[in-house]
Amino acid sequence: MTPPEQWLRVTPQGLFCAPAGVFIDPTRPVARAVITHGHADHARPGHGAVLATAETLAIMRARMGEGAGDRQQALAYGETLRLGEVALRLVPAGHVLGSAQVVLEYGGARALVSGDYKRQPDPTCASFEPVPCDVFVTEATFALPVFRHPPPAQEIGRLLRSVALFPERTHVIGCYALGKAQRLIALLRQAGWQQPIWLHGTLIPLCRLYQELGVELGELRPATVAEKSALRGAIVLAPPSAIADRWARRLEDPVVCMASGWMRVRQRAKQGGVELPLVISDHADWDDLLRTIAEVGAPEVWVTHGRDDALVHALAQRGVRGRALHLVGLGEEEEGVDAA
Template sequence: MRVTPLGLHCEPGGFFIDPIRPVDRAVVSHGHADHARPGHGAVLATAETLAIMRARMGEGAAGRQQQALAPGQVVTQNGVRVWLRPAGHVLGSAQICVEWRGSRIVVSGDYKRRFDPTCAGFEVEPAPDVFVTEATFALPVFRHPPAEAEIARLLRSVALFPGRTHVIGAYALGKAQRVIALLRAAGWERPIYLHGALLPLCRLYESFGVPLGELRPATVADKAQLVGAIVLAPPSAIADRWARRLQDPVVCLASGWMQVRQRARARGVELPLVISDHADWDELNRTVDEVGAPEVWVTHGRDDALVHAMAQRGLRGRALHLVGLGEEDEGGEADPAGGTGGTAGEPAGSGAASGTAIGAASGAASGTGEGTA
């Protein structure tokens, strides 16, 4: 497995994992636009991810050839075995497991470890030679509260201010559907109103058997209908003219970045909801320990803190600095250290990112970036 400017490249298999530009063969972990790009020749992914790509990009741009792979099903490409395990991030999200000549690598994609009624939960693929993980929230400050407790805070606010409209900024893929499902589980049976940008993917989730209850378009609703209602919209819409048409709105934003209160204040968020679709600091470290790989590569996020924490436990860590990841998910919020929530702008192929992982694991301890797995 080689790190290239296009992303992770499996040389013997002749395919890329979540490439950032069009390639002949791509294996895609999930449907967020920083991982699922248009224009590939052939795309391998879960059926749900392929459907999301078609919905967002159009049939022609989602891959000229599309192959759906169910979790646990194995395909072989040029002697390389590939299979998928659920990642728990959004509908259809998957970890990508690759095996060649007895060596095995697991690429997590984005993932979370909390229960989510709208997607399959994360499953550990034990003891690979290399585990490739994200690190979006890899700082000790990020310890996410239970999402159910955040929904309870929202519903207390709705009860306290019955004459106001609560408008929640929620990313269109994954976050919006999860917030809706959490509201239903908490007993909110009234219609939930949606910005038009959220409706298509909510309908797609329902087509895969995810119940979301009664959803109505907010744009055509009378202003009076929205008094005391809950409205969901993209994060970009909650502070613009679209939201100002609502009745004395309580502006909310559902994101892991809402744990950084100055971010909430900067965006004019009155009720920040710390609901993340990524693993937090403790969950990232627990996952690394549960997977049990002797070497861990970090694709994007706060890789320095995670690599340091792993070194304290005797694990080899390597920061890949993959360009382009983390730019769309969680609403594109910047991380508290001034990045973009990923590592866009870091030079791909610099330092440890120029390594390869092919063959036996005997060279993995090298500090030159030429380790193998």
């Protein structure tokens, strides 16, 4: 077996699979890139050839236009592509629509590069699939024991109870434009909320794209042009930056909410003026990180970004070799850390 550390290495551009000649989620323009999902810290503009799922490519085109890559190739989940002596396939990561883990097989060894992922169910995207491997490359956004995400239905229930308790107020929820907004809408529909959901203008294009790609979201309306009285008792979604400025103050006595794994930290909610923190994350929590590592069974785990020190320490106690890659640029989405 040729150990993955001999053919998968860290470069200034990002993680590079040498025998295939491809970078995975490179942070600078490269000739050939494999993109795990459409968030801006993983999908950068300016690459030559881009390989991803069809949904991720559609998201990249919507966000970047011509910058989405000179040449684009869609690869379906489970389909194998040979790049020289490397067999490459994509499997679901459960993070957002189209998100994928990258499975690389070369020299009798298998590496699994997760990108970002979560293990909780999400009606808007395919669920994470664990793949046995020799090296698992994982994120560690919430790699501290304090981060244990509650069931999302529980948090949606808290939101709907607040709406019922304050029927004259507008509930405005700060959420990331890609993935989180659409998941919240789908969770609300599952919980029985069939009224229109109102959107800040910046969230509308990606919600429309999700609908075009087959994700049902129900009736959505633009909040920016709505009469103040029409938003009384309504649920409004907006980017985190909008709930902190004058845009939110035009709403009817708003109940400011934020949907993020970081809402587990009360001080963070207080600093953001959040009245109703909702612990809903699109990343794996502490327990799910450890469960995933146990399921894939890799004797060696590489950590791309996040709380790598805590995770590497926990792995050592379990007899697993951990290595921090310190990949620069990952985990730096344009909405900031509250996007998680």
